[in-house]
Amino acid sequence: MRNEINNEWLMQRLTRLQRVADRQANVIVIEDMPTMRLLLVQTIRQMGFKNVHRAANGKQGLELIKQHHCDLAIVDWVMPHMTGLELLEKIRDLDDYSDMIFVMVTAESHEVNVVRGVEERVDTYLTKPVNMYKLTRRLNEILFRRETESRCALQFASGRQEAALKKMGAVAKKMPEAKWPLANLAKMYARSGRFDIAEKYFQQILKRDSSTTYVLVELGKIKEREGDTEAALKYYHRAIYRNNQFFRAYDVIAEALLSQGNKEDALLALETAMQNGGTESAGRQELFADLLLDENRFEEAESALRKAMELKPQVYVIPRKFRIAKCCLAQGKVDEGIEVLEEVVKSAKRDQAQERLEASLLIGKSHLANGDVEKAVTMFERLIEPHTWPGKYMPxxxxxxxxxxxxxxxxxxxxxxxxxxxxxxxxxxxxxxxxxxxxxxxxxxxxxxxxxxxxxxxxxxxxxxxxxxxxxxxxxxxxxxxxxxxxxxxxxLRIDPNSGRLYFNKGRLFLRMDEMERCFIYMERALEFGLANRDAELVAKVAQTYLEQDNFPRTRRILELAHELDLEDESIHSVVDMLQARQPAVGHALTG
CATH class of the missing domain: 1.25.40 (Serine Threonine Protein Phosphatase 5, Tetratricopeptide repeat)
Known part of the structure; x- marks a missing residue:
């Protein structure tokens, strides 16, 4: 089960399982040997699947998985361009495909032990040759396991924890040789804070099969939650000793070391993961880049960030580009850095105004450092004009x-x-x-x-x-x-043309003179300066003036603008209360 249960994700998972069970799923066979690829495709079709796609390597297979929204992948271990294990890591790192059924096909060799070490992430493995009966039996086992896990997770997430534990415990009794029910029981007990029981179940799995490396990581995570980081690290290192391609172990080692403030060894752990082939996780590359930046290793950090963007191009786009630009500038690649920063400025949305501001300031500073004063002036002048910001919202x-x-x-x-x-x-x-x-x-x-x-x-x-x-x-x-x-x-005003208070005073004076049109012209000018300077008291005074004239729509709009700018002040609240007393429905909408 996922560490963080999401009901929507679980329902999507059940829908995917149903498509596979009904043989309505898109399936992909990824195998570099043409003859074996053809045999696997024929086997899948004999099982009743109609939509079967094929690829000769992991890189091509990944593109087809995304293109055809595949639910089931039959993948060879050893392939050019991208191994089955590398593809597995990529798939599990993609939000839309993290729960797809992944079957690894291996030869009778050391590969089996490696795959067994990461069986938490791969649904099953099959040794060659593969026939319809063997694959059908394994697929049925996967469907039963996945459905049981998902339904128990839904119960657990909805507050019915004891019912979920009871159901999974019954499955464990019926299937005494299976490890997955014990693993799920252990995780549920750990999530409910009963670490001693969780540890007992994980230890049972290790006694049955010491090659289940992921259990060592789970035991380490329990120790961390108990506050024993040193014991956790021992478990994590045992996992890597058993299988140096179990990349999640490197991640948790780095995170544990960082929790102790040990950045140097955390960086070393991630460097080792990369050297062993663990380059296909966006999260790992992101953390790797952060640690490299701390060491001022800008070229390597830039490379890691670009790899993270390649792996997950739609995630954290603005922050990643901003850091890539900083790496470029630190390396003296000023024009390239400015180009990336301009992409940030163009693509930043209203809720990313702060990032847009920081990028713009850095562009201006880079132009100044380059001697391009005119370009810097142009950039800075744009910043101080509200109409240049999305929604005219200045951060x-x-x-x-x-x-x-x-x-x-x-x-x-x-x-x-x-x-x-x-x-x-x-x-x-x-x-x-x-x-x-x-x-x-x-x-x-x-x-x-x-x-x-x-x-x-x-x-x-x-x-x-x-x-x-x-x-x-x-x-x-x-x-x-x-x-x-x-x-x-x-x-x-001739001395200080930006005095919103003086504009307000003139507006009130016109109000005394019963010149309402001119009064409101000056009130709007006062409001403009009040909002620009985040002067909550002045904004409240303008709103109160409109309220006194029974202009409820304009009063409400001014209060909405104050709320959008987070101008939470006693004077603003006071006007909201006055509006609510005069127009209960309007005031209630604002306070709600």
Whole structure:
């Protein structure tokens, strides 16, 4: 059974088994010897299967399996381009085919012991010659075993654990020579935390047949769950000693060593797996690449990541490409690295905005390092425009994006451009002292202490002037001198054209003057700056203004936008509560 039971996967598995039982399945025979291939195809057809495909090697067979959605594979052990064992590992690593029935055909030699060592992953093995009666009997055994396992797993996953254990225990009694019922009992007991009973069943299997290598790995996993990593490693190493092509043992060794912080030996374990032919697992290549990157072995890491993409091209595409690009850049392959990063930027979806941002920043930084300042400027200017992002969703507030770009410029020695972006960042919210401090600390850490001080001095002067305009406007409004108040606010906006608060003040002033159209124009400008700067309080004030005018649809939409940007603030919640009091159905939809 899988370590993580998924009911949908189990139902798909049962459907696949039914197709095989009804002889409606697509079958593939993979054998490099033409005569033997023909005999196997004829045998399969004699069993009642009509859709039988054939391939001369593992590589061709894998393509046909995907093309025809095969449910059953009869595979020779020794073939050119890709052995049966390598194909088995590839198949078990593919989500759509991990549960297909896989029958290995071997010669009377050491191959049998190797295949028996990985029998958890292969459904059965047959020694040549193969006839219809032998294959039919084995296939019926597989169908019975798989169906029993799947139905017990469904019971276990639905909370009926004791019923599943009882059913599998009954099968074990009826089939005292079979190992698979004991293995399934052991795994179910382990999953329910009863490790002593699980270990007892696994030890029973080893007493009957010491060549069942996968049991050693399962015993090791139990020891790990009990907190005894050293004992686990001993079991894993015994598994490899018994069968150096049982690649899953290398994986669990690496993971156990990593849990101890031993990256060096974890890398060695995976390198040994690769040397012994264990290159066909995307997950193994991924972990291998991570460890190589820690060692700054960028060329090998790039190769491992590209192999992982070849094995599972639709999985973790963006993260893998991003790391491939970093490997290229570290090797001095700047143009190739930029090309891969541009693929990331183009293909990133809305929920991958952070990855798109990181790729874009790295492209800009690479252009700067290459002396292509104009290309870097173009890239950075695109970043700060909301319409260039999928769904106009920027992953960070605009002021933060500007600050980040400023940091990239400063890292590459472009002090003038860095100063410009830092200044623009602070201008978006003059009251954000933390932003100003962060810029100062960063500039100081890179050896530019005067930069932060100069920006802070300029901003302090601007803030004082803007605050004076805002205060003057407020006083004039209280006196009823509305025209003079507008002039005061306009003067403040000329000093700081990004002040969402001043736009809001003007909007409220137009509301007092009963000029609703102009009021809402300024409210929308205030909202624009509030969302861009993630100023929850300002966004809430705009929403409340619309609510006061009984504009429930616009109020709701503003609150939805705040929710999409994760602007969870007491002021926002307060407006939601007010909306719910006025329009219960609308408010409930937002809180729900």
């Amino acid at each position: 960070e507030a605009k002021y933060n994006l500007l600050k980040t770009i400023g940091k990239v410029y400063l890292q590459t020695g472009n002090v003038h451009q860095a100063s410009k972006y830092f200044y623009d960042s602070v201008l978006l919210n003059l009251d954000d002292q933390e932003n100003i401090k962060d810029i100062g600390y960063y500039a100081d850490s890179l050896g530019f202490p005067e930069l932060g001080g100069a920006i802070e001095e300029k901003i302090s002067d601007l803030r004082s002037r803007v605050e004076a305009c805002a205060e003057e406007g407020r006083v004039l409004v209280e006196r009823g001198e509305y025209d003079a108040a507008h002039k005061a606010y306009d003067q403040g």
